[in-house]
Amino acid sequence: MPFLFKNKKFLPINFYIKDFVNKRENTIKNLLIKLTIITGFLFGIAACDDSPNREIRAGKYGMMSEESPQYAAIVFLLTIYENENLDETISMTSQSFGRTIKAYHTNKSVQRHLLNLRLDKVEIEPMSGGFSPRNEFTKKSTVDLKITGYFNNEKIIDLRTIEMVKKGGDWQIIGVRNTVP
Structure with a gap:
């Protein structure tokens, strides 16, 4: 099994791959959480639109x-x-x-x-x-x-x-x- 040098220690290459995948998964989770919060906020603002859209049914x-x-x-x-x-x-x-x-x-x-x-x-x-x-x-x-x-x-x-x-x-x-x- 190949070894790489990290902080004056030799670690197996699969350690680096697992570390990279974990960081990537956390980044994607954080991105999805932020996207969900922003989408909810935008829907909230759109629902609170105070401009009157009156439909006058006359004439x-x-x-x-x-x-x-x-x-x-x-x-x-x-x-x-x-x-x-x-x-x-x-x-x-x-x-x-x-x-x-x-x-x-x-x-x-x-x-x-x-x-x-x-x-x-x-x-x-x-x-x-x-x-x-x-x-x-x-x-x-x-x-x-x-x-x-x-x-x-x-x-x-x-x-x-x-x-x-x-x-x-x-x-x-x-x-x-x-x-x-």
Whole structure:
């Protein structure tokens, strides 16, 4: 059996082969463990994506253009009822109306005081009578919305009118009022 010199001792060659194989196996195990941890971490981050992917089912055949004032009005009210904070809501308003909303500090306060309509679950759809297909090309628009929701397990249906202006290609909300006085 051939011998090799290691640390002033003669060791058989199969010792070196076993040592090499053991180191190689440990390296592969460590690599697999690291790969598993990284993959789990990436799946966790992907699952925690906080970007809202709202699918608004309204308009003809359940589709609505994102450039339409109806879409902007629905998203505005959904941000008040579904988001944790008012940041996205304020970004959709004019400066003066944004300051008014910001003064209420929380979504529940905006629901309670500005809209006078507290809801736990909400569905919002545009009223078909006020729809004009040319609305997306105008500078000002008012949209009537039907809000259906529940508060304390009691069904509530209400109508609101959202007033908007178009600035820089985006619709900005300038006011909310009751549709029926």
